[in-house]
Amino acid sequence: MSIKVYVPRDTTTLSLDGNRVALEIIKEAESRGEDIQLIRNGSRGVFWLEPMVEVETNQGRVAYGPVEVRDVTRLFDAGFLAGSDSHKLSLGKPEELPYLKKQQRLTFARAGIIDPVSIDDYKALEGFKGLARSLQLTGQEIVDEVKASGLRGRGGAAFPTGIKWQTVHDCPPDQKYIVCNADEGDSGTFADRMVMEADPFMLIEGMTIAGLAVGATQGYIYLRSEYPVAYDILKEAIDNAYAAGYLGSDLLGSGKTFDLEVRLGAAAYICGEETSLLESLEGKRGLVRFKPPLPAIEGLFGKPTIVNNVLSLAAVPYIMSEGGQAYADYGMGRSRGTLPFQLAGNVQQGGLIELAFGPTLRQLIDDFGGGTASGRPMKAIQVGGPLGAYLPESQWDTPLDYEAFAAIEAVLGHGGIVIFDDTVDMTEQARFSMEFCVEESCGKCTPCRIGSTRGVEVIDKIRSGVNVEANLTLLDDLCDTMIHGSLCAMGGMTPFPVQSAFKHFPEDIDKAIAHSTSAEVH
Amino acid sequence: MTNRTQWNLEQVTQIIASLKDTPGAMLPILHGIQDTQGYVPPDAVPMIAEALNQTRAEVHGVISFYHLFRTTPPGKHVVQICRAEACQARGARALEAHVKAKLHIDYNNTTLDQEFTLEPIYCLGNCACGPSIRVDDDIVGRVTTDKFDLIVDELTTVALDLAPLNPVRQEKKA
Ligand SMILES: Cc1cc2nc3c(=O)[nH]c(=O)nc-3n(C[C@H](O)[C@H](O)[C@H](O)COP(=O)(O)O)c2cc1C
Ligand code: SF4
Numbered sequence A: 001m002s003i004k005v006y007v008p009r010d011t012t013t014l015s016l017d018g019n020r021v022a023l024e025i026i027k028e029a030e031s032r033g034e035d036i037q038l039i040r041n042g043s044r045g046v047f048w049l050e051p052m053v054e055v056e057t058n059q060g061r062v063a064y065g066p067v068e069v070r071d072v073t074r075l076f077d078a079g080f081l082a083g084s085d086s087h088k089l090s091l092g093k094p095e096e097l098p099y100l101k102k103q104q105r106l107t108f109a110r111a112g113i114i115d116p117v118s119i120d121d122y123k124a125l126e127g128f129k130g131l132a133r134s135l136q137l138t139g140q141e142i143v144d145e146v147k148a149s150g151l152r153g154r155g156g157a158a159f160p161t162g163i164k165w166q167t168v169h170d171c172p173p174d175q176k177y178i179v180c181n182a183d184e185g186d187s188g189t190f191a192d193r194m195v196m197e198a199d200p201f202m203l204i205e206g207m208t209i210a211g212l213a214v215g216a217t218q219g220y221i222y223l224r225s226e227y228p229v230a231y232d233i234l235k236e237a238i239d240n241a242y243a244a245g246y247l248g249s250d251l252l253g254s255g256k257t258f259d260l261e262v263r264l265g266a267a268a269y270i271c272g273e274e275t276s277l278l279e280s281l282e283g284k285r286g287l288v289r290f291k292p293p294l295p296a297i298e299g300l301f302g303k304p305t306i307v308n309n310v311l312s313l314a315a316v317p318y319i320m321s322e323g324g325q326a327y328a329d330y331g332m333g334r335s336r337g338t339l340p341f342q343l344a345g346n347v348q349q350g351g352l353i354e355l356a357f358g359p360t361l362r363q364l365i366d367d368f369g370g371g372t373a374s375g376r377p378m379k380a381i382q383v384g385g386p387l388g389a390y391l392p393e394s395q396w397d398t399p400l401d402y403e404a405f406a407a408i409e410a411v412l413g414h415g416g417i418v419i420f421d422d423t424v425d426m427t428e429q430a431r432f433s434m435e436f437c438v439e440e441s442c443g444k445c446t447p448c449r450i451g452s453t454r455g456v457e458v459i460d461k462i463r464s465g466v467n468v469e470a471n472l473t474l475l476d477d478l479c480d481t482m483i484h485g486s487l488c489a490m491g492g493m494t495p496f497p498v499q500s501a502f503k504h505f506p507e508d509i510d511k512a513i514a515h516s517t518s519a520e521v522h
Numbered sequence B: 001m002t003n004r005t006q007w008n009l010e011q012v013t014q015i016i017a018s019l020k021d022t023p024g025a026m027l028p029i030l031h032g033i034q035d036t037q038g039y040v041p042p043d044a045v046p047m048i049a050e051a052l053n054q055t056r057a058e059v060h061g062v063i064s065f066y067h068l069f070r071t072t073p074p075g076k077h078v079v080q081i082c083r084a085e086a087c088q089a090r091g092a093r094a095l096e097a098h099v100k101a102k103l104h105i106d107y108n109n110t111t112l113d114q115e116f117t118l119e120p121i122y123c124l125g126n127c128a129c130g131p132s133i134r135v136d137d138d139i140v141g142r143v144t145t146d147k148f149d150l151i152v153d154e155l156t157t158v159a160l161d162l163a164p165l166n167p168v169r170q171e172k173k174a
């Protein structure tokens, strides 16, 4: 019987030469007359160990990593096909890695274990159980189960998912839509990508259940164009789901219908905002819409529409198969369930860490991060993407919980955690936040469109030492105007990273000024 | 002159015809055109407008709103540098400066030999292994300046090896 060897096919593994490693393994096996079956799984999210190669043995799977092309011959010599632990890259059983063992994986339980496009693999690990149960329930019963889970939208705004579904459910029967927001524009985040690349049937199942709950027969996944690998895997998975009767008319012989299509975005951060996304799906410029009407009532093509983040929809199959209460048993306060935190930036052990809400930021970093990649001290952490605040060390003991973060004028957002070492110039980061807003503003309202351009100018003046006090006051006024006068969170939250950078790292202003004046001298 | 400034009218016509009746057809059509032609030729705008029953200004508005769509032909390879925060934390700013110096171009420009077009991009979802870049459809992580030079060398050498097989280049020589 051939030996199963796993090399992930996700973006991160491929970005670290994973395809060449896979080819080298095939070549080496052929030349040695070894009978192997190479399986392209998803990543388990232990990105610092990718490419992580796994071999199926009698004792279960064993892992080796990070594997480079030049390691392959020696791995064969060391007997890795028999699961030998004599090679220096040997990691033992992957599920015993402390990085994974310490997690609470509900959504990412299958990630990296299965072949992402194999329906059999998915079904062997609880897949489609939630759908099977949902097909026995009324729409209202499904909505009630989601409400009981306490799930709040994982796209950033943390709005209760069950309540959104109720609104769409209660709209009179009509064409309704399920739209999955897979725009994942926040720097430092990759959890959506991992769902789509490691376990896409979970998303397909979650969307189908949403369709059953509210009476929607058409779904769209709006995927950012920056994710070509996810696009290919999703399309393969959708084709396979259709072929096996998990999509289309007559779902599993129930007579119910759900169709699903992937649509690509076109590199516009604002199209992650739900109404801008809907405009884009309709084929227009991604201008943010005024609310009301809510998309739940007048959404895509004017019809009732659920817009949910990938992670919100991906949590649904677990909730429907294990019960809302099982999900709600995790977490703290009003933040129920788990959040996949994403450790990124200047960090030794970056990757995906799914945990119940509640531990502090410092615990997460101490338990998983392994320090900075540069080996220098950490200075600032940006949580929640480009609209999230920069946190100084004094705030790292804040619990990872929506309300606790709101209390310090910060956001958890989509769970991205970006670490900076002490070489960062926070005034430069603040400038970038404004610059990003200039680039990505949809242009509909003045405080955001003009305010961000003015913001860049004012920060440039501060950084070069021109009327510093007066310009800091001006910057504060400008931020106030953006916060209170913007239509959406793009303009409304850009001030968060800007103001936190200046407030918590005032010493960087002097450093920037000194740097700019010395640059002038030279 | 060469394929680079020409585009395939027949192919574009066919893409528009096959997609125009899907709901929200605009972006799928623009993607289809850019995927096959490398850019959205300005002369395709009236064709799209007519098929979708919109004005040219509307089509133009959509093309210009999205960073992805180009209206001029790109070089043989498109290099995109991630400028977002997690990559900044791993030295993206220095990499960006190196790349511009190495290719002698700024963002949204193409090298004189038409080999490379350089573009900014904001996050490739590879934020735990930055700095990251995308070269055509491949994403590359932990890109040092040396690694970048190697990639450029590899791409240009392969191109030279293929030169005799490349009809465009043969045409030029002839
Ligand atoms: C500027 C901006 C960008 C956003 N980007 C995303 C995104 O990339 N993905 C996402 O799911 N939500 C994003 N959102 C939030 C969405 O507007 C919306 O709240 C979300 O898709 C709702 O789904 P959820 O309830 O499941 O979170 C963004 C919001 C704003 C203001
Ligand atoms: S705040 Fe900015 S992005 Fe949001 S609607 Fe206004 S201009 Fe558009």
Ligand code: FES
Pocket (backbone or CB within 6 Å): A187, A188, A189, B082, B083, B084, B085, B086, B087, B088, B122, B123, B124, B125, B126, B127, B130, B132
């Ligand atoms: S910030 Fe560069 S890949 Fe995400």
